[in-house]
Amino acid sequence: MAAKRMNSKKRYELLTRNMGWETTYQSMDEVFPYDKFEGIKIKDWDKWEDPFRLTVDAYWKFQAEKDKKLYAIIDSFAQNNGQMNISDARYVNALKLFIQGVTPLEYYAHRHYAHLGRHFRGEGTRVACQMQSIDELRHAQTQIHTLSHYNKYFDGLHDPFHMFDRVWYLSVPKSYFEDAMTAGPFEFITSVSFSFEYILTNLLFVPFMSGAAYNGDQATVTFGFSAQSDESRHMTLGLEVIKFMVEQHEDNLPIVQGWIDKHFWRAYRVLALVSAMQDYMLPNSPMSWKEAWDVYFVENIGALFDDLSRYGLRMPKYHEVATAESEHLSHQVWLTLYNYSHAAGMQTWVPDDKKLDWLSEKYPNTFDKHYRPRFEMFRQMEADGQRHFSPGLPQLCQVCQVPMAFTEVVAGDAMKISRRVSTYKEDRFYTCSDGCRDVFEGNPAKYAQAWLPVHQIFQGNCGGAELADVAKWCHLQPGDGGEHVGSPDQDRWKKWRGEDTVKPTVMAAE
């Protein structure tokens, strides 16, 4: 008699849940040593509802299809010199930030979801994490492939992983992710799957992908489409994890809320870099940071937490500070990068009048009052041959590691630097905000071990005392950063476009 065909539900059960068992040779606690120490209590792992019911055979088929399409477009992009279609060479600085600051996080996520794919006790959770691990590796790979084409024509894209481990603004994403990776599995998955990949995902994805679309970057747009369905799975996992933890035991609620608070704030501070990219690096800006924040956070996440209130969860602590800062954030961060891009792997510049007027329009309460005067001063200094780079190094926040340029916006004093100070082992530790201060004071022994780039330079751990030594140690090359006007990137762009006096006869990759 022919065997009956399995339905997909049965197939899923056999290929996932039924692959697990109660161990007897070693105790379950020995086999899964990491999933209890955080104090999260799980009564019944079988109550886990698999967020995406994919078996591995379906998974690889879908993913292979996406890859085939994407690589065909990358090939075509390369063959047709797609890099010539971007709006302007300034746009490429968004790609420098992306490959240096985002792609290494994809790789970190790949590694850590593989770890979770082994160490969560429930099979359904392990399967979801295993698939996410492969997703994240695919994202790292496809981003590298996509952006490698730009590396042939523009500076700053040549050594992103080396820079990620050393350069000052990249310690912002690095320290955030490593904070989560050095925590337990439940904190990590709350941080990355929920705070980052659910609450804040659109504030990373939309600025970069619509920025690419509006600035002629077909390759990055295509990568974005290719990753989108992966991201929807990741969001579903994040939501399921939260619901599962709070439903399993009432003792979990305060722990989970604390992690949501901490990692919302930390991820928000990482996105400060994206806000500056969105408002300043895109020659054509479809949407301001403030507009994106209003839609993707205030509206969407407000609605989400209305929904989650039935579990006893509330909005993340200090969310109202983030909302108040939304009219200031991109300007403060861009002006920080402007002061320090001589020590960075990406360029800055004073915006042109079109962009300045766009900023005035999008930020009617803040831009002309607080930030336009500074740009006018910098424009004058540049005209006088004294383009303003900071002659010193900045004070960094002990937790988020961003230069302490944020201000007392909520207190109504937007030009006063926001500083908090904590004491631990008779030493002072500065943080930029109540949010970062709370993170520090929640575990001072951990954050006292932060590798702060500026202090590490002073300790002599970064290749030498002079900027040139540090740049060499970081693999920063001339042209990667500094001022965009007069840079090799700009000169080459003008030459290729015939905007200088010498017309090229052959397109040459540098």
Added chain:
Amino acid sequence: MSQATQILTDLQPKDAVENFHGNIIVYLDWDYHRFLCSALAFPLPPAMPFEALLKEVIPNMYSAHPDFSKIDWANVKWTLDGVEDFVPDPAKNLKDNGFGHKSLLQFATPGLDGVGGTFN
């Protein structure tokens, strides 16, 4: 306390003063002059005379700003580690002036309010 937590708690902070080759970290900021986005950080010898901070470090860092040449140094308001009305003794060194590791020195110049009075 778990063994891991004990190990972490026993560790010296990464930025303990011993790691700076005899220097202390000093942070410096000109209040309400945001042409420099944040306070600046320096490794300085505690034996450095305050006068050197005043005559060398501060001008090197801040003289590009149009307000700088107008500063009346006799009427500058100093704040050291959050304590206002600090009166530095230029003849003494940093340590004897009360600077410690990661001290923050702020100076304010009321009446000189940045470009167009915008604190930039």
